[in-house]
Amino acid sequence: MSEALKELGAHIREALDDKVLDAAVRYGELTLRVERHAIIEVLSYLRDDAECRFDLMIDLCAADYPERGERFEIVYHFLSMHNNHRIRVKLSTDEETFVPSITGIFPVADWYEREAFDMYGVVFEGHPDMRRILTDYGFNGYPLRKDFPLTGYVEVRYDEEQKRVVYEPVQLKQEYRDFDFESPWEGMRALLPGDEKAESADEPEQA
Template sequence: MDEALDKLGSHVADRLGPKVLGFKVTLGELTLDTEPTHIPAVIEFLRDDEACRFGCLIDICGVDYPEREARFEIVYHLLSPWLNHRIRVRAKTDARSPVPSIVSLFPAADWFEREAYDLYGILFSGHPDLRRLLTDYGFQGHPLRKDFPLTGFVELRYDDELKRVIYEPVNLQQEYRSFDFLSPWEGMDTAIPGDEKAGEARDRSDET
């Protein structure tokens, strides 16, 4: 399998030339790197070339590396049902530089690109309707970025008196707990929460 994927990677690199920055086969998977501006040309070639025939778009997703100048990777996964091959195409970008949309090549890319925009803030030029998909209207920030706080900025709930959804600052109801990770049957200095009666029973047995 690795030999066949390596041959396929060489074929794509030879045909596309400088549009392919490199490719590698790792753990039975072929990964191809390119520049964002070349994404439509690369994807179209992979779809239409007789040696590739990647006619099924499986997924488009983002990856965040905040320590890099081009902090995002936009990753495309394609399947060739006819040749039983899969390929991963990657391109690096930042929060300001848009990646060309491939909705015209694969209509299924519509919601995948909207998801990447919503959760990472990755921009797609030429997208017919680039707006949030999973977060609420008026949501601030992009929740899958590594610098986004785990608690978020606001919380929402339905107010029964006002009969509408309201937004409030995040309020953690539970205090921070320090866990000792000891076995509940060994070494605990205090009773397990909810097991206080067991301690009282032991005390009474000791007195008798």
């Protein structure tokens, strides 16, 4: 399988020339790193070429590497049912540069791209409805960015007593967080069963 994937990677690189920056077999899958502006052309080829036939989109996700100039990595996963092969396609972008939307060739990417926008702030150019999809209207910030603060934002919830949606400040402990299982925002202060064993283990043994 590994040799077949290497041959497929060489075939793709030859066909797409400088649009593919790297092709390697990792974790049993062929991984391509491609130019951001060429993503539609690359994926169209992977879908339509007779030796590829990656016509089933599995997933689209993002990852944040703040230390990089292009901090965001967009990762696409596809499956060829005909050839029983999987492929991973990656590209990089920064906070300002748009990524071409692939909804024109893979409509299923619609909500995946909206999720990446909502969680990371990556904008997909040409998307038919680039709105947040998981957070509340008016939410400030992008929760899955590594520099997203744990305090300073608000929690939105429905209050049964007031019979309306209320906004309350979120108070998260930055470092040592424990949970009391009553509120997701407060620290744990109750003694749980078994804690006394940990305390006794710290005491010196009696001679």
